[in-house]
Amino acid sequence: MTTHLRPPPATAEPDIDAREPIGLLLRDLRSVPGGLTSREAARRLQAYGPNELPHKGGRQWPLALLRQLVHPLALLLWVAAGLAWFAGTTNLAIAIVGVIILNGLLAFFQEQQAERAVEALGKYLPERSAVLRDGLVAHLESAELVRGDIVLLAEGDRVPADARLIEGTVDVDASMLTGESAPVTRTADAADDADRALDSPVLVFSGTVCVAGSARAVVHATGRRTEIGRIASLSARIGREESPLERQVRRVAWLIAGVAVVVGVGFLPLGVAAGLSWSAAFVFAIGLLVANVPEGLLPTITLALAAGVRSMAKAGALVKRLSAVETLGSTTVICTDKTGTLTQNSMRVEELRGPDGAESAHPRETAAVLARCSTADVAGGSGDPTELALLRFADDHGQNVTTSAREAARKALYPFDPRLKRMSTVDLVDGGLVVAVKGAPEQVLPLCSTELGGAELTADRRARLSALVDSMAGRALRVLAVARRDAPAIPGSRAEAEDGLCLLGFVGLVDPPRPEVADAVADCHSAGITVHVVTGDNGLTAAEIARRVGIGADRVVDGAALARMPEPDLDSVLVGGDEVVFSRAAPEDKLRIADALRDCGEVVAMTGDGVNDAPALRRADIGVAMGVGGTDVAKEAATVVLTDDNFATIVAGVREGRRVFDNVRKFVLYIFAHAVPEVLPFLLFAISGGAIPLPLTVLQILAIDLGTETLPALALGREPAEPGLMARRPRSRREGVVTGRMLLRAWGIMGVLSAVLVLGAYFAVLYAAGWHPGADVSDSSPLHHAYLQATTASFAAIVFCQIGTAFAARTERVSLRAIGLGTNKLLLGGIAFELLFAAALIYLPWLQDVFGTAALPAWVYAVLVPMPVLVWGADELFRLLTRRS
Template sequence: MDENKIRELYAQNEVQQVFTNLQSSSSGLSDEEAAERLKKYGANTIKKAAAESEWKTFFKNFSSMMAILLWISGLIAIVSGTLELGIAIWLVNIINGLFSFWQERAAKRATDALNNMLPSYVEVIRSGKKKQINSKDLVPGDVFVLQAGNSIPADARIISASSMQVDQSALNGESVPESKTVKYDPGEGSYAESNLVYSGTTVGAGTARAIAFATGMNTEFGRIASLTQKQTKTTSPLTAELNRLTKQISIIAIAIGLIFFIAAIFFVKYPLAKASIFALGMIVAFIPEGLLPTVTLSLAQGVKRMAKKHALVKELNSVETLGETTVICSDKTGTLTQNQMTIHYLWTPANEYHVTGNGYVNNGQIELNTKQLWYEENLDLRKLVQIAALDNDTSVQPNKKGGKPKILGTPTEASLIVMAQKAGFDKQKALVKYPRLRELPFDSDRKRMSTIHRWDDTHYIVLTKGSYSDTIKQCDRIQVNGKIRPMTEADRLRAKKANADYASRGLRSMALAYKIIDHDVDVNKINIADAESNLVFVGLATMSDPPRPEIYDAVKRCHQAKIRIIMVTGDSKLTAKAVAVQIGLTSDKARVISGNELDKMSDEELRHALKDEVIFARVAPEQKYRIVKNCQANGEVVASTGDGVNDAPALKQADIGIAMGMTGTDVAKDAANMILTDDNFASIVAAIEEGRAVYSNIRKFLTYILTSNVPEAIPSVLFLFSAGLIPLPMTVMQILTVDLGTDMLPALGLGAEAADPDIMKQPPRKRSEHLLNKGVIIKAFCWYGLLSSIISTAAYFFVNYQNGWPNVALAANGSIYMRATTMVLGAIVFTQVANVLNCRTNTVSVFKKGLFKNKNIWYGIIFEIILFFILTVTPGIQQVFNTTILTMSDWLFLFLLPVPLVLLDELRKWLMYHHKNI
């Protein structure tokens, strides 16, 4: 039978019929029967999707397209006779794979620790006696007890209840608690049946007994978790882009190798075997062996920086995906807002009072000091505060560690208690003076709650609070400036207008009223209808779940970065739009689409709506998933935030799923790519900035590493196309020295580069824009590469010029040739020193960013200079790499090389910054 039909069956049947269907009774099951059912239905737990084996995860880090290219590259090097080179390339691959595996394993351990919660217990009725058991041992047919603060362990039918209210925000995203009674009422929205409670939700107030009809994966919580686990994750944008780049580089390297092979045969007349080895060496030289470790290091550095900002990333590639985000589909409750109801205005027929952090402002003009017990000076406010505090079952317990106070009860009543405390009202003293005699609990029919107190020696007082529409009709009198008079139609219209005005701003209004009754009435026998009739209307208390303080700046930064935020919430349309407009998420013209309206829309209509300002309210789990999927169909890179089980399918489908660590459910955390350990939306913006920095750093690395390929290739071109008349200015081993030796550490330093100052003022990169784009090619080959080629080639000819060229032939061997090739290698190394500094920024001056700020780059520069020095002075190594000792004037020339190159590029950046069209 369909899950919805089963729910309806348990909701609509009488309690006795429910007992019969579940073969249970009000005395509960026996331990023997419960044990049998536990074998049949299994443990009451949410099963996680089968985890990928550690071995599979391990080998995955060695089988990407770039990793495969490096395995092949190493094999080519070994075949071409350079065993040491092949082993070095393979070691680079192995070290990178191990590092990547270690990073992801560390992230998984941190996530598991975050999800590792203490076992929960539930009080059940077994054979007529109360018994505490582990909630995982609960079975269908078990009768269990609920009270304020309890997590509900299973889907169940209420069989008795007193003032029961349940926070279902983890399941339906609705910030307002649902009232629960034995009587059936279908309610409004998802999971709103008045006599059903659901696994994963929390009791806000009251007490109840319920009988479980679904446990574990058969609950609504489990059903959504199952839906999440059936989804498969798509390839991350970075993985797809690296695969594309690998193909591009492979094609370029093979094409260059083929050209050099043909040229070596036809121009230099090399034998086939020698030409093959020469060509294979050039192929290896043009493959950026440092790309994979640089990408991994960039991602790892991003993960590390994000962890310090309370964002735990589970997969390395998720860091860069954040940087591509174009749309954030965000829940409202607990994500954009604080999930904490707060009083904003107190309204009496005589005036309106704005509630602030320190006091209350009368019509925005007179600030009243809370320490002076301001409400005592105003009879209407005094009565309103008195009702709010005394007609209230919620208590607020201070946190001894200085954190948020603990609320025992509903958020709505908590807001009234906090307001009264701010006013200086002492509830305990008031209860001594006006002891509570009876409570008329809240129910979903009346939508009111009343308490009866001793008022004086001859009177009782009835204090009532409830929804505006259901309370105002019980009032026939009104209190204005402390005086009671009959309520007129004009009074009702003014109150109605005030309530409508607050509703239009997304605020909830609660009406407060009272009446005095004589002592000759038996308060224990008075019925609810008589107690709550002929009330005196005092005023309204208006409240909302306020936005997080940091959300305003976070939204502003998203807009600057051209990132859209789409609110997807289970809350009402009015509340959703009011919050969205208040925090600057959308304009007042934004379209609000309800879950019911969404059901009637085709995917094409939805995709069209998603292109404009839009808010989604009263949505079900499957609908949020559908919204994310259609955003992606529009070509968007989607980040989806959430904390409840209802968010899990969307989190899994999204390009980047972001779960809340403090309030999030385990299902949401399992489905997400990233977890915010402080539940702070602003951390998402910081994470996006890091993601953009990672991609930018990979592109900077690519520019840098490709730059050296130009001066490496030009000497070979001169040799080949001069038919050998120009002796080879740079050997294959020297080329590989640059790629695998001197370039490696400075390139890795670029992976740790901080974000450029203007990175969050640029739009997200388009999917059609690739790592190896026109800008990278022009900068690497036609600017940095060209300058390096001119300088390194000039160094070769200058050494020969000092020794008689062009009057004598270019040296093909001997000390002059060794010095000339060493100078070519040295010129490339030292121009790369300038290039790595130049690549640190795109348009901003490197001096403005801080010339010495990235210490990793300077460690790399020092390393490459020392390595070059060792290559030039060490016997044995000199012969392998065709180098020799340089003169002091040679070293002076090399050390001065970076200065003009850096200054020249600073001029280019200045021109680009001030003239965008250049």
């Protein structure tokens, strides 16, 4: 595609009805059947711009990156870095800044994927097109097309712009716009009585593909004014919203920041009032700030989500935004496409019925007609999918379906006519001429005088045959009638060839469901997830496919009815408890459905594979695109791409997302539980007016938050799923990461108990050395070494309490025995590292100097060892009591 053309100017093209009579349309477009002149085309290109899709203006990336560096959790980490720098631990401060920058860059690059969704639409425009200019055929770059150009379309061509046929007939694969799996026929002189432009039999649209036939068409819309351009504009206007987890983490971050600032600043006067000097009170305030800032929370969440991304990739789902893992886990409604998502996007013969309604006893006769009456090439895979399915059926019944054999026997061909809805051939078979006919039953039945076996078709028989056709159509089958007759000579006309036929039976075709979808839908239902079908296909077909895979399909709403439906009625349909099939859905319809569900408080996952799905994929909480059969546009617009196009992978993603969110809660609980034993010593110091020396130093708190705490927290992010994970209802959109129950466990049970144990160890060491309140523990005092041992005991006690907290945090409600003590090997390794890290801080001389620690007396470990069991046991008892209640 050219890049030297000017961008589209602001000049607006006048509105024109592309469906008006050809003569009037050419007049309004100021064009003629021979095409525009080169000079006029150049003028229009200058006035109205090239045939290109809209491109979003370049982002100011420094500002976009800066936004990622001032996220609330990032601000907390900046505070932690500043405090670490102030405390003199330069290396620690640099490490925290590195974490901030790494997370910011990761989020920034993830955000860029939204920009590529619109750009991918450009791949659906052909680079060059055959155009009539100055009365001659010219092959021009498609970007140079303008309104009024006459384009030539042939089999295999991609339509370069929205156009009205003025001559010829083509079969068009429009699935990327309409969602229908079967190609549609467009012919220049068809009667246009369609309800919407997409279904017009005389219009073709940019980006669709001609699979058969040839035609001439006049361009009536280019670039952003085409149907695909309108979709591009819809996609460009839809920004990415925060995921539920991002919103909740932001709230938690501001909550933590507020608490830290209020506690730190608010208790500063308390320390002075209690007798502390301003410098000591300032140290006290810094300690409270550090104790309330969970420096490891952001990297822990990021790494937990990254682990979820890796797990989902192994299951066949590529996640393009980390938070999408959790969003999928909180999904309450899945809006799925039909073609290629629930189905295999390949037609096959499902039923063959004889005129008596029973399974045909003479399939070979029908298969022979289908083998001859075709123009598709089953070996090369070219042709209409329905034709190919019929040829495969004929091949399965022993017929020669090669193109060479068919052409050698053919004496006449009457191709498929969209108005007559049938096709006929005259072939030489065993020395005699045979007419073979297939087509719509309502068109073929009136031409039949007898049925297989020789019985005459009476009025009563015709009524029963019509009822049979209706019955097959009611099962979502595409029904074709098959007939034949012997001919003494080559007929002189189509009408003569198709007269006095013998009805062989009816063929029912279906685009079959994927075999694994039914189990996946059942899993969705057990997880409390509602599944709606939103498709551009026929409502009866979609409803039957939905029922086959277990989707309720309690109600079918077509596009016209949806357009007339007021918002309150749509809301009641969507959240009324029924599963709904929305058929003939336009891109705006999918957007409207996604918006309505979100307004009703649902978390929406929208699946799709076509260009027409892109806006809705962007608008939904999570867009899920098909990686194999999906378009590049859908893949770019989506946040999750299924590499195997398997609906069941969505369910695996839901399970993984729920597990990830549960694990986020587990390590938030784990981190929060240590705030109380870290804060309470500073309050005791302040309230006592300094009579009780600080039981814990700022650097020791940092060593806990960024050292001993980190690996166990990360290990909790890899915790296996709890029993019954997929048997519970999805959580509410308003339900946060932090709940009252979590705070009760973290602060009220494990936090308070840990604080009591920590202070007990601290005072035990001090009193054993002869300390009393108000005694001097400064560097020059005899009690200074005992004071170092006492703060070290506080530090070690928090570490030992962390072990109990880690095991308690592994489950939300069930007992630890239900999941197994050693099922999380990473946690065991993290605890081992935690103990080694603590031992290094306590016993290595150079670390003793940095963190103010000292080797502990042996008897202290007798106090420390029971602490994990006590902390875990208290929470285990709480969970036992709440399970019983």
